[in-house]
Amino acid sequence: MKRWLAAGAALAATIAVLVLVGRFAAEPLRNFAEWVDGLGPFAPVVFIAGYIIATVAFVPGLILTLAAGAIFGLLHGTIYVFIGATLGSTAAFLVARYLARPIVEKRLAGNERFQRIDRAIEAEGGRMIVLMRLSPLFPFNALNYALGISKVGFLPYVLGSVGMIPGTLLYVYYGKLAGDLATLGSEGMRRGPEYYLVLLLGLAATAAVVVVGARASRRALGGASAG
Numbered sequence: 001m002k003r004w005l006a007a008g009a010a011l012a013a014t015i016a017v018l019v020l021v022g023r024f025a026a027e028p029l030r031n032f033a034e035w036v037d038g039l040g041p042f043a044p045v046v047f048i049a050g051y052i053i054a055t056v057a058f059v060p061g062l063i064l065t066l067a068a069g070a071i072f073g074l075l076h077g078t079i080y081v082f083i084g085a086t087l088g089s090t091a092a093f094l095v096a097r098y099l100a101r102p103i104v105e106k107r108l109a110g111n112e113r114f115q116r117i118d119r120a121i122e123a124e125g126g127r128m129i130v131l132m133r134l135s136p137l138f139p140f141n142a143l144n145y146a147l148g149i150s151k152v153g154f155l156p157y158v159l160g161s162v163g164m165i166p167g168t169l170l171y172v173y174y175g176k177l178a179g180d181l182a183t184l185g186s187e188g189m190r191r192g193p194e195y196y197l198v199l200l201l202g203l204a205a206t207a208a209v210v211v212v213g214a215r216a217s218r219r220a221l222g223g224a225s226a227g
Contacts, residue, residue: 029059051080069177082164088144131163134166137202140164
Protein backbone atom coordinates (compact mmCIF):
# COMPACT_ATOMS: atom_id res chain seq x y z
CA MET A 1 0.00 0.00 0.00
CA LYS A 2 2.81 2.38 0.88
CA ARG A 3 4.46 1.71 -2.47
CA TRP A 4 1.25 2.55 -4.32
CA LEU A 5 0.87 5.77 -2.33
CA ALA A 6 4.49 6.68 -3.06
CA ALA A 7 3.99 5.96 -6.78
CA GLY A 8 0.81 8.07 -6.82
CA ALA A 9 2.57 10.92 -5.04
CA ALA A 10 5.48 10.73 -7.48
CA LEU A 11 3.10 10.84 -10.45
CA ALA A 12 1.22 13.82 -8.99
CA ALA A 13 4.50 15.63 -8.33
CA THR A 14 5.67 14.94 -11.88
CA ILE A 15 2.47 16.33 -13.37
CA ALA A 16 2.69 19.42 -11.11
CA VAL A 17 6.29 20.02 -12.20
CA LEU A 18 5.32 19.66 -15.86
CA VAL A 19 2.51 22.18 -15.43
CA LEU A 20 4.83 24.69 -13.73
CA VAL A 21 7.58 24.20 -16.29
CA GLY A 22 5.04 24.54 -19.10
CA ARG A 23 3.83 27.90 -17.75
CA PHE A 24 7.36 29.13 -17.17
CA ALA A 25 8.53 28.04 -20.62
CA ALA A 26 5.49 29.25 -22.60
CA GLU A 27 6.85 32.69 -23.44
CA PRO A 28 10.39 31.54 -24.40
CA LEU A 29 8.84 28.84 -26.59
CA ARG A 30 6.67 31.42 -28.33
CA ASN A 31 9.74 33.60 -28.88
CA PHE A 32 11.59 30.58 -30.31
CA ALA A 33 8.65 29.83 -32.63
CA GLU A 34 8.56 33.44 -33.86
CA TRP A 35 12.30 33.27 -34.55
CA VAL A 36 11.89 30.00 -36.43
CA ASP A 37 9.08 31.53 -38.50
CA GLY A 38 11.59 33.97 -39.98
CA LEU A 39 14.27 31.47 -40.90
CA GLY A 40 12.93 30.55 -44.32
CA PRO A 41 14.24 27.22 -45.68
CA PHE A 42 16.18 26.54 -42.46
CA ALA A 43 13.04 26.73 -40.32
CA PRO A 44 12.14 23.00 -40.35
CA VAL A 45 15.63 21.87 -39.29
CA VAL A 46 15.89 24.44 -36.50
CA PHE A 47 12.34 23.68 -35.33
CA ILE A 48 13.03 19.93 -35.14
CA ALA A 49 16.30 20.55 -33.28
CA GLY A 50 14.49 22.79 -30.80
CA TYR A 51 11.77 20.19 -30.28
CA ILE A 52 14.40 17.51 -29.57
CA ILE A 53 16.14 19.70 -26.99
CA ALA A 54 12.83 20.65 -25.32
CA THR A 55 11.83 16.98 -25.05
CA VAL A 56 15.11 15.89 -23.48
CA ALA A 57 14.97 18.90 -21.12
CA PHE A 58 11.50 17.85 -19.89
CA VAL A 59 9.85 20.96 -21.37
CA PRO A 60 6.22 20.31 -22.41
CA GLY A 61 5.91 20.54 -26.18
CA LEU A 62 2.31 21.76 -26.54
CA ILE A 63 3.28 25.32 -27.53
CA LEU A 64 5.74 24.05 -30.13
CA THR A 65 3.19 21.58 -31.49
CA LEU A 66 0.62 24.34 -31.88
CA ALA A 67 3.27 26.62 -33.37
CA ALA A 68 4.10 24.01 -36.01
CA GLY A 69 0.56 24.26 -37.33
CA ALA A 70 0.69 28.06 -37.44
CA ILE A 71 4.10 28.14 -39.15
CA PHE A 72 4.15 25.09 -41.42
CA GLY A 73 0.51 24.11 -41.93
CA LEU A 74 -1.19 20.84 -41.09
CA LEU A 75 0.77 18.32 -43.17
CA HIS A 76 4.30 19.64 -42.79
CA GLY A 77 3.69 20.74 -39.21
CA THR A 78 2.57 17.22 -38.25
CA ILE A 79 5.59 15.68 -39.96
CA TYR A 80 8.08 18.03 -38.29
CA VAL A 81 6.53 17.60 -34.83
CA PHE A 82 6.46 13.83 -35.22
CA ILE A 83 10.12 13.75 -36.25
CA GLY A 84 11.16 16.08 -33.42
CA ALA A 85 9.09 14.25 -30.81
CA THR A 86 10.33 10.83 -31.94
CA LEU A 87 14.00 11.85 -31.97
CA GLY A 88 13.65 13.74 -28.68
CA SER A 89 11.86 10.88 -26.93
CA THR A 90 14.46 8.45 -28.26
CA ALA A 91 17.27 10.60 -26.89
CA ALA A 92 15.54 10.79 -23.47
CA PHE A 93 15.03 7.02 -23.54
CA LEU A 94 18.74 6.44 -24.22
CA VAL A 95 19.78 8.81 -21.44
CA ALA A 96 17.62 6.88 -18.97
CA ARG A 97 18.67 3.50 -20.37
CA TYR A 98 22.41 4.06 -20.07
CA LEU A 99 22.56 6.34 -17.04
CA ALA A 100 19.65 5.31 -14.80
CA ARG A 101 19.01 1.68 -15.78
CA PRO A 102 22.33 0.33 -14.39
CA ILE A 103 21.56 1.97 -11.03
CA VAL A 104 18.07 0.45 -10.94
CA GLU A 105 19.46 -3.00 -11.82
CA LYS A 106 22.03 -2.80 -9.04
CA ARG A 107 19.50 -1.75 -6.42
CA LEU A 108 17.03 -4.48 -7.41
CA ALA A 109 19.47 -7.18 -8.49
CA GLY A 110 18.17 -9.65 -5.89
CA ASN A 111 14.49 -8.85 -6.40
CA GLU A 112 13.20 -11.75 -8.49
CA ARG A 113 9.67 -10.37 -8.64
CA PHE A 114 10.92 -7.10 -10.14
CA GLN A 115 12.96 -9.04 -12.68
CA ARG A 116 9.96 -11.09 -13.79
CA ILE A 117 7.67 -8.05 -14.04
CA ASP A 118 10.36 -6.23 -15.99
CA ARG A 119 10.57 -9.16 -18.43
CA ALA A 120 6.77 -9.17 -18.77
CA ILE A 121 6.82 -5.47 -19.69
CA GLU A 122 9.52 -6.28 -22.21
CA ALA A 123 7.33 -8.99 -23.74
CA GLU A 124 4.35 -6.63 -24.09
CA GLY A 125 6.59 -3.72 -25.10
CA GLY A 126 5.45 -2.67 -28.57
CA ARG A 127 1.74 -2.96 -27.87
CA MET A 128 2.01 -1.26 -24.48
CA ILE A 129 4.00 1.67 -25.84
CA VAL A 130 1.51 2.43 -28.61
CA LEU A 131 -1.34 2.34 -26.07
CA MET A 132 0.57 4.51 -23.58
CA ARG A 133 1.33 7.06 -26.30
CA LEU A 134 -2.36 7.20 -27.17
CA SER A 135 -3.44 7.53 -23.54
CA PRO A 136 -3.71 11.02 -21.99
CA LEU A 137 -2.93 9.46 -18.60
CA PHE A 138 0.81 9.14 -19.25
CA PRO A 139 2.75 12.44 -19.47
CA PHE A 140 4.87 12.35 -22.64
CA ASN A 141 8.17 13.54 -21.16
CA ALA A 142 7.93 11.43 -18.00
CA LEU A 143 7.05 8.33 -20.04
CA ASN A 144 10.20 8.70 -22.16
CA TYR A 145 12.45 8.39 -19.11
CA ALA A 146 10.29 5.80 -17.33
CA LEU A 147 10.44 3.45 -20.31
CA GLY A 148 14.18 3.99 -20.50
CA ILE A 149 14.67 2.23 -17.16
CA SER A 150 12.46 -0.69 -18.20
CA LYS A 151 13.53 -3.62 -20.36
CA VAL A 152 11.48 -2.48 -23.32
CA GLY A 153 13.51 -3.03 -26.48
CA PHE A 154 14.83 -0.05 -28.40
CA LEU A 155 13.10 -0.90 -31.68
CA PRO A 156 9.63 -1.53 -30.14
CA TYR A 157 10.04 1.73 -28.23
CA VAL A 158 10.77 3.73 -31.38
CA LEU A 159 8.05 2.01 -33.41
CA GLY A 160 5.59 2.71 -30.59
CA SER A 161 5.94 6.40 -31.46
CA VAL A 162 3.11 5.93 -33.98
CA GLY A 163 0.80 6.26 -30.98
CA MET A 164 1.68 9.97 -30.89
CA ILE A 165 0.18 10.67 -34.31
CA PRO A 166 -3.49 11.32 -33.37
CA GLY A 167 -2.61 13.82 -30.62
CA THR A 168 0.04 15.47 -32.77
CA LEU A 169 -2.36 15.85 -35.68
CA LEU A 170 -5.02 17.33 -33.40
CA TYR A 171 -2.85 20.05 -31.85
CA VAL A 172 -1.07 20.93 -35.09
CA TYR A 173 -4.54 21.38 -36.57
CA TYR A 174 -5.52 23.70 -33.71
CA GLY A 175 -2.32 25.67 -34.27
CA LYS A 176 -3.15 26.03 -37.95
CA LEU A 177 -6.63 27.29 -37.05
CA ALA A 178 -5.17 29.82 -34.59
CA GLY A 179 -2.66 31.06 -37.14
CA ASP A 180 -1.22 33.64 -34.71
CA LEU A 181 1.87 32.65 -32.72
CA ALA A 182 1.18 35.30 -30.08
CA THR A 183 -2.11 33.67 -29.06
CA LEU A 184 -1.01 30.05 -28.96
CA GLY A 185 -1.77 28.14 -25.78
CA SER A 186 -4.15 25.63 -24.27
CA GLU A 187 -6.34 28.31 -22.69
CA GLY A 188 -9.41 29.28 -24.65
CA MET A 189 -8.79 26.70 -27.38
CA ARG A 190 -12.00 25.82 -29.17
CA ARG A 191 -12.58 22.11 -28.86
CA GLY A 192 -14.51 20.64 -31.74
CA PRO A 193 -15.67 17.05 -32.37
CA GLU A 194 -12.14 16.04 -33.37
CA TYR A 195 -10.91 16.81 -29.85
CA TYR A 196 -13.47 14.52 -28.25
CA LEU A 197 -12.76 11.81 -30.83
CA VAL A 198 -9.07 11.81 -29.92
CA LEU A 199 -9.97 11.96 -26.22
CA LEU A 200 -12.26 8.94 -26.63
CA LEU A 201 -9.46 7.09 -28.43
CA GLY A 202 -7.11 7.97 -25.57
CA LEU A 203 -9.53 6.74 -22.92
CA ALA A 204 -9.98 3.48 -24.81
CA ALA A 205 -6.18 3.14 -24.95
CA THR A 206 -5.99 3.78 -21.19
CA ALA A 207 -8.44 0.95 -20.55
CA ALA A 208 -6.43 -1.30 -22.86
CA VAL A 209 -3.22 -0.45 -20.96
CA VAL A 210 -4.90 -1.59 -17.73
CA VAL A 211 -6.07 -4.87 -19.31
CA VAL A 212 -2.78 -5.70 -21.03
CA GLY A 213 -0.74 -4.58 -18.01
CA ALA A 214 -2.85 -6.65 -15.61
CA ARG A 215 -2.45 -9.72 -17.80
CA ALA A 216 1.31 -9.23 -17.99
CA SER A 217 1.50 -8.69 -14.22
CA ARG A 218 -0.48 -11.88 -13.52
CA ARG A 219 1.88 -13.85 -15.70
CA ALA A 220 4.90 -12.27 -14.01
CA LEU A 221 3.58 -12.73 -10.50
CA GLY A 222 2.51 -16.27 -11.24
CA GLY A 223 5.98 -17.05 -12.47
CA ALA A 224 7.50 -15.42 -9.39
CA SER A 225 5.30 -17.55 -7.11
CA ALA A 226 6.20 -20.67 -9.00
CA GLY A 227 9.87 -19.77 -8.73
